[in-house]
Amino acid sequence: MRMSSHLLTSKGMRPVHPLTKLYFTVSTVVLCFLLDVTAQVFIACLLLILCVLTRQRRSIFKRFLRYVLPVVILVLLLNVLIYPESEKWISLFGFRVNEVGFHFGLIVSLRLSVMSLSLLLFFVTTPPHLLATAVLMKGASPRIVFVFLHSLQLVTTLRRKIGKIFIAQASRGLDVKGNPFKRVKALFPMLLPLVFSYLSESLERGLALELRGLGIHGPKSYLVELKESGTERVANLLLLLGTSTVILWKLLQWLIR
Amino acid sequence: MNLRTKDLHHVYAGDIHALKGISLTIAGGRCVLLLGQNGAGKSTLLKHLNGILKPTSGEVLVGETNTKLHDAAFLAQFVALSFQNPDDQISSKSVVEEAMFGPRNLGKQDPEALAREALRMFSLEGDANTHPYDLHPSKRKLLTIASAIAMDTPVVAFDEPTAGFDVTQRCLFGKALERLKERGKTVILVSHDLDYSLQYCDSVILMDHGSVTFHGDKIHLLSRPDLREILRASGLGLPILCRMSKAIGLRTAPSSVEEFVQLLHDNRTI
Amino acid sequence: MAHPIITVEDYSFSYKASNKKALDRLSFSIDEFECCGIIGPSEAGKSTLCYAITSVLPHYFSGGKTEGRVLTAGLDALSTPMDLMMKKVGLLIQSSGVFLSGIKPTVREEIAFSMENLGISRTEIVERIQSVMEELGIESLAERDPLTLSGGEMQRVALACVLALDPQVLILDEPTSSLDGEGVRDLRLILSKLKGKKTILLVEQRMELLPGLIDSLLVLREGKKVYSGHAERFFSSIGSLEEDIGAPIWTQVCYHIASRGNRTAGTLPYTYRQALKALGTIR
Numbered sequence: 001m002r003m004s005s006h007l008l009t010s011k012g013m014r015p016v017h018p019l020t021k022l023y024f025t026v027s028t029v030v031l032c033f034l035l036d037v038t039a040q041v042f043i044a045c046l047l048l049i050l051c052v053l054t055r056q057r058r059s060i061f062k063r064f065l066r067y068v069l070p071v072v073i074l075v076l077l078l079n080v081l082i083y084p085e086s087e088k089w090i091s092l093f094g095f096r097v098n099e100v101g102f103h104f105g106l107i108v109s110l111r112l113s114v115m116s117l118s119l120l121l122f123f124v125t126t127p128p129h130l131l132a133t134a135v136l137m138k139g140a141s142p143r144i145v146f147v148f149l150h151s152l153q154l155v156t157t158l159r160r161k162i163g164k165i166f167i168a169q170a171s172r173g174l175d176v177k178g179n180p181f182k183r184v185k186a187l188f189p190m191l192l193p194l195v196f197s198y199l200s201e202s203l204e205r206g207l208a209l210e211l212r213g214l215g216i217h218g219p220k221s222y223l224v225e226l227k228e229s230g231t232e233r234v235a236n237l238l239l240l241l242g243t244s245t246v247i248l249w250k251l252l253q254w255l256i257r
Numbered sequence: 258m259n260l261r262t263k264d265l266h267h268v269y270a271g272d273i274h275a276l277k278g279i280s281l282t283i284a285g286g287r288c289v290l291l292l293g294q295n296g297a298g299k300s301t302l303l304k305h306l307n308g309i310l311k312p313t314s315g316e317v318l319v320g321e322t323n324t325k326l327h328d329a330a331f332l333a334q335f336v337a338l339s340f341q342n343p344d345d346q347i348s349s350k351s352v353v354e355e356a357m358f359g360p361r362n363l364g365k366q367d368p369e370a371l372a373r374e375a376l377r378m379f380s381l382e383g384d385a386n387t388h389p390y391d392l393h394p395s396k397r398k399l400l401t402i403a404s405a406i407a408m409d410t411p412v413v414a415f416d417e418p419t420a421g422f423d424v425t426q427r428c429l430f431g432k433a434l435e436r437l438k439e440r441g442k443t444v445i446l447v448s449h450d451l452d453y454s455l456q457y458c459d460s461v462i463l464m465d466h467g468s469v470t471f472h473g474d475k476i477h478l479l480s481r482p483d484l485r486e487i488l489r490a491s492g493l494g495l496p497i498l499c500r501m502s503k504a505i506g507l508r509t510a511p512s513s514v515e516e517f518v519q520l521l522h523d524n525r526t527i
Numbered sequence: 528m529a530h531p532i533i534t535v536e537d538y539s540f541s542y543k544a545s546n547k548k549a550l551d552r553l554s555f556s557i558d559e560f561e562c563c564g565i566i567g568p569s570e571a572g573k574s575t576l577c578y579a580i581t582s583v584l585p586h587y588f589s590g591g592k593t594e595g596r597v598l599t600a601g602l603d604a605l606s607t608p609m610d611l612m613m614k615k616v617g618l619l620i621q622s623s624g625v626f627l628s629g630i631k632p633t634v635r636e637e638i639a640f641s642m643e644n645l646g647i648s649r650t651e652i653v654e655r656i657q658s659v660m661e662e663l664g665i666e667s668l669a670e671r672d673p674l675t676l677s678g679g680e681m682q683r684v685a686l687a688c689v690l691a692l693d694p695q696v697l698i699l700d701e702p703t704s705s706l707d708g709e710g711v712r713d714l715r716l717i718l719s720k721l722k723g724k725k726t727i728l729l730v731e732q733r734m735e736l737l738p739g740l741i742d743s744l745l746v747l748r749e750g751k752k753v754y755s756g757h758a759e760r761f762f763s764s765i766g767s768l769e770e771d772i773g774a775p776i777w778t779q780v781c782y783h784i785a786s787r788g789n790r791t792a793g794t795l796p797y798t799y800r801q802a803l804k805a806l807g808t809i810r
């Protein structure tokens with residue numbers, strides 16, 4: 001799956017530097033958490049505009065509907081139904097619901113939605129290997145970056161492996177059907193080869209990575225060119241300063257209280 | 258036990274037509290060599306024989322049992338399949354336990370005896386209590402082959418069994434094949450190593466892009482005038498002994514070194 | 528005048544927690560631009576030797592017992608850090624699937640991986656990638672995801688990754704074990720093109736590949752040297768043929784013919800052509 005981090009701007013297609021996007025995402029999540037509803041709505045509108053501008057908008061909205069919306073609705077319902085009793089009641093779609101609970105639920109749901117949207121926008125539009133390169137350029141440890149990228153593939157790799165293991169073990173008469181006890185028993189001959197073979201392969205993989213210089217200290221070079229433009233540098237600085245200011249401001253407010 | 262397929266089609270997700278109407282009968286007690294390029298459908302066909310895969314259309318009969326009606330765990334009592342990567346199945350802490358896994362699942366009366374006998378065939382009885390991962394990778398491969406044989410099924414199939422083996426290990430495997438034949442088992446061998454495998458098989462199935470281009474006795478294949486072409490279509494070269502026998506003008510193509518030497522001897526005495 | 532590029536002097540190695548010596552007082556040398564075949568039964572120490580020459584042993588398998596010396600391209604393989612050794616010797620391990628990093632989205636970036644780690648300049652990386660892809664005929668794979676390649680394609684990419692560093696010595700550990708007929712033919716072609724330009728060490732089980740490709744032979748058994756020297760001399764003497772080591776099929780045929788005639792001395796054919804000639808005269 002090849003993802004693109006291109007933004008459709010009036011200037012034409014231009015990829016935004018992964019680190020700028022990372023700072024932006026972290027900032028929006030932090031600000032969304034710390035600030036009030038007005039700010040959250042503003043951030044939400046900004047995010048929606050950005051989502052619409054990207055090439056992957058359909059993917060983002062699809063994932064939002066499939067994964068985030070059910071959680072948000074659940075949170076809202078829980079708050080409406082379970083919030084501690086209070087005096088005021090309102091009528092909602094013919095049901096008598098707790099007013100405070102409803103308002104609180106809305107606030108939490110909004111916050112959750114905006115944070116999720118920001119994270120989705122980031123992860124769907126940023127190829128992990130580009131983010132990894134960006135982070136390496138800033139001096140991150142190559143070994144840690146490798147582990148991060150490798151773990152992303154892990155789920156697909158392990159799923160494929162379990163498929164092969166299942167075939168091999170079923171061919172030796174392993175029965176995976178029957179009562180729950182039998183099924184649990186059948187898990188061991190499925191999981192043990194997974195663990196054994198993964199560990200064994202990891203030794204060889206570690207060796208291959210050393211042979212390819214992963215552990216070398218010293219300056220690295222990069223085939224993929226990632227350059228931070230002036231605008232992006234300014235944006236990074238503003239985001240960093242702005243978010244830090246808000247954090248400090250909130251901290252002070254809390255201390256004074 | 259014989260195996261039959263009737264107009265077997267298999268289509269993978271994504272419209273990949275891996276098997277295009279295969280109809281063949283593998284007679285019981287024979288050793289069959291299944292040849293073909295990567296992607297020809299060999300592994301797909303093997304997986305149909307023990308019910309891992311079900312036909313998209315057509316049917317597969319193991320003896321009188323239709324594979325569509327049973328799952329792989331049931332059909333394993335008839336067909337033992339040994340796969341390429343030993344690390345996909347090792348789940349026990351000792352070699353002998355690993356070899357007992359199959360016979361135990363099949364409810365055999367004395368799984369340990371079957372396991373130890375199979376281990377003896379591959380000189381692994383000395384490592385019976387070793388952890389499989391303490392063995393050299395090629396010995397682990399021998400272990401998975403032994404594990405399949407320990408299941409004592411009427412049909413045994415091996416997918417690339419000798420990859421990475423040294424001379425002694427190939428010899429052990431060859432001897433095991435002869436023992437299986439003596440016991441009347443049906444053996445199916447998938448191998449790229451033509452020079453090695455031809456010695457042990459009786460018949461050959463040649464596959465190309467999902468279809469069978471040849472199915473018959475080894476002798477009939479080797480005596481075909483278009484042998485080079487038909488093998489090339491499956492990405493294979495002429496077996497070395499065939500090339501040699503053609504070059505020195507022997508009339509029949511031998512499939513083993515011993516056969517070659519015997520033919521030469523017979524030719525001389527005529 | 529050829530001079531030794533690899534020298535192994537009285538070298539022994541045991542892995543940690545093992546009483547058995549994986550390599551036992553090995554001594555031999557390989558000249559520059561020589562193509563040496565390394566053969567022997569399973570667990571003879573062939574892979575261990577490859578690790579020793581590439582500086583892997585002391586660094587990656589720590590805790591093992593080492594004796595003796597190994598010199599590779601003028602560097603002490605037992606103490607040189609791997610980043611220096613990488614530029615001199617390239618090792619292609621048996622499993623190409625594991626060799627590829629698995630974190631690069633395209634073959635092009637995969638080949639760049641080692642060079643990036645070494646800090647080679649970007650312009651040079653681009654140049655080397657292009658030249659190595661042309662050399663191995665894998666330009667069509669440049670934008671493919673390495674994880675979707677077939678076995679033979681993966682191996683060619685792995686070889687490209689190694690050759691991109693332009694090492695003086697190339698070591699291949701059983702490269703044909705998972706290849707089909709076509710893959711073996713392609714590999715042999717690539718190796719014959721590299722012959723004479725690099726020092727090549729080829730660990731192999733398929734004896735038929737060796738004649739015409741290798742100049743010298745190193746035979747190991749249980750960590751000890753059985754033979755080192757001219758390849759033809761090993762296979763052509765009836766007395767030196769060993770059951771557990773094997774020989775090309777044509778050599779085996781003539782060996783059996785000789786044994787039938789109760790001949791225990793004499794020469795056996797090493798190449799296919801020699802075998803045909805010998806068989807022609809036998810008839």
